[in-house]
Amino acid sequence: xxxxxxxxxxxxxxxxxxxxxxxxxxxxxxxxxxxxxxxxxxxxxxxxxxxxxxxxxxxxxxxxxxxxxxxxxxxxxxxxxxxxxxxxxxxxxxxxxxxxxxxxxxxxxxxxxxxxxxxxxxxxxxxxxxxxxxxxxxxxxxxxxxxxxxxxxxxxxxxxxxxxxxxxxxxxxxxxxxxxxxxxxxxxxxxxxxxxxxxxxxxxxxxxxxxxxxxxxxxxxxxxxxxxxxxxxxxxxxxxxxxxxxxxxxxxxxxxxxxxxxxxxxxxxxxxxxxxxxxxxxxxxxxxxxxx
Numbered sequence: 001x002x003x004x005x006x007x008x009x010x011x012x013x014x015x016x017x018x019x020x021x022x023x024x025x026x027x028x029x030x031x032x033x034x035x036x037x038x039x040x041x042x043x044x045x046x047x048x049x050x051x052x053x054x055x056x057x058x059x060x061x062x063x064x065x066x067x068x069x070x071x072x073x074x075x076x077x078x079x080x081x082x083x084x085x086x087x088x089x090x091x092x093x094x095x096x097x098x099x100x101x102x103x104x105x106x107x108x109x110x111x112x113x114x115x116x117x118x119x120x121x122x123x124x125x126x127x128x129x130x131x132x133x134x135x136x137x138x139x140x141x142x143x144x145x146x147x148x149x150x151x152x153x154x155x156x157x158x159x160x161x162x163x164x165x166x167x168x169x170x171x172x173x174x175x176x177x178x179x180x181x182x183x184x185x186x187x188x189x190x191x192x193x194x195x196x197x198x199x200x201x202x203x204x205x206x207x208x209x210x211x212x213x214x215x216x217x218x219x220x221x222x223x224x225x226x227x228x229x230x231x232x233x234x235x236x237x238x239x240x241x242x243x244x245x246x247x248x249x250x251x252x253x254x255x256x257x258x259x260x261x262x263x264x265x266x267x268x269x270x271x272x273x274x275x276x277x278x279x280x281x282x283x284x285x286x287x288x289x290x291x292x
Contacts (some may be wrong), residue, residue, distance in 0.1 A: 004053035006045040008075040013282050014067070015041050016136055016228065016253060021063050021163060023187055029056065039281060043072075046080070053077060058137025098138070098147035101169055119172035122198055123167070136252045137157075139285040140166055140226045140276065143250045147222060148173040153219045155179070159214060159243065160231075164191025164206060166224050171203045175222075179205045181214035211235045219244035225251050229258040238270045243290045251286040259284040 010018060015032060022030050034041045045060070047053040057075055064072075095104040101180040111157075114120050144166065152174035158167035161180030168191075170178045182188055188206045195201040207214075211231070215238045223242050225232060232239065232251050242248045252260050257280045263277060263286055274289040 002050070002079050003048055004050055004052060004058050005045060005080045006043075006075050006077050006079060009073045010043050010069060011071045012039045012041045012071045013255065013276055014072070016234070017067050018043060018064065018069075019162075021060075023190075025059070025063055026086050030060070034093070043075075045156050050077075050079075060135070072123060077192045096144050098269045099149070101141065101145050101173060103141075103169075104176070108271050119174075120124055121169055123174055135280040135283040136226050136254075136285075137165065138226055139280055139283065140252045141169055143248075143285065143287055144171065144222075144224065147250075148175070152176070154244070154247070155218070156174045157181075157214075157220040157224070159192050159211065159225040161206060161221060161238070162226075162228045163205070165193050166189070166226065168194060168200060170222070170224075171200045174200070176203070178203065179207070180256050181207050181209040183208065183210045191195040212238060214241040215239065219247065223247070225249070228253045229255065229262050232262055236265045236269055237246055240266065240288075243288075245290055246292040247290050249288040249290070251288070252283070254284045255284065256282055256284045257276055259286065262286055 004215070012034065015034060019032060029047050030043070030045045032041060033044055045053070047056055047260055054077070057077065095102060095108060095112065096105065102114065102118060102120040103123055104112050104120050106122045109122060127245070144250045155177040156165070156170045156175045156179070158180035161167055163180045164180055167178050167180035186209050188208050191206040192201065195204055195206070213236070214244060219242055221244050223239060225239055232254070239249060251262060259277055259279070263275065266286065266288060267275060270288055270290070273290055278285055
């Protein structure tokens with residue numbers, strides 16, 4: 001049976017929302033490709049058989065319809081050879097790193113040379129989400145790596161963990177008490193699979209919970225919340241309360257134009273905390289550090 005590829009270019013600012021839809025669908029075969037320099041992104045699906053491809057395409061259209069994405073091209077369907085689809089992943093996913101943490105495609109496992117003292121997270125670029133190419137994830141990872149340079153003791157909590165990439169990165173950087181939660185059971189299943197894939201299933205805990213439930217436990221020394229601006233603002237009080245004295249709160253998933261609104265919401269609750277914000281492309285983050 002032949003393989004079929006579905007391709008549609010989407011606005012780079014819509015990537016995070018589309019990632020959420022793909023996660024909720026839980027369908028293997030879809031993936032997102034990004035050129036963060038050119039600020040272009042593509043939604044790609046590869047399925048076996050014309051009928052399966054068309055069924056998945058209609059399913060996707062129905063799930064994306066509520067987003068009303070302006071500028072998304074009409075999906076193109078074409079047959080491809082088996083070797084072509086296997087090699088297509090490699091054209092768009094390259095190893096990258098920040099500090100001592102490397103994110104490397106799994107096909108480079110036999111040839112990749114890890115510098116002494118560094119850590120690597122192996123990624124399967126066939127996953128529909130969680131490959132770390134989006135600016136919101138990279139902003140979080142860079143904050144995580146920088147904070148780890150000052151010590152990796154204490155508890156880490158990944159809020160809305162998705163595919164578990166941030167929590168797993170924390171484990172590989174040396175944190176010993178790491179948890180992640182999401183309100184989607186499928187996200188937890190994928191997170192646990194990624195933990196097994198990277199050989200650290202017994203070093204991280206993933207669980208199903210909404211934001212209020214997930215933050216109800218003991219305060220964490222590092223809270224990572226890569227969600228979206230309106231949700232961050234809605235749960236600002238709970239997020240702030242979840243940070244232990246001397247701890248840090250990393251907020252991402254924030255469009256650059258929304259950063260001031262997010263900062264204002266959190267500054268009102270944390271007048272004595274240190275605050276810092278950065279912009280990457282069309283996205284931004286906020287780092288808040290609680291006094292001892």
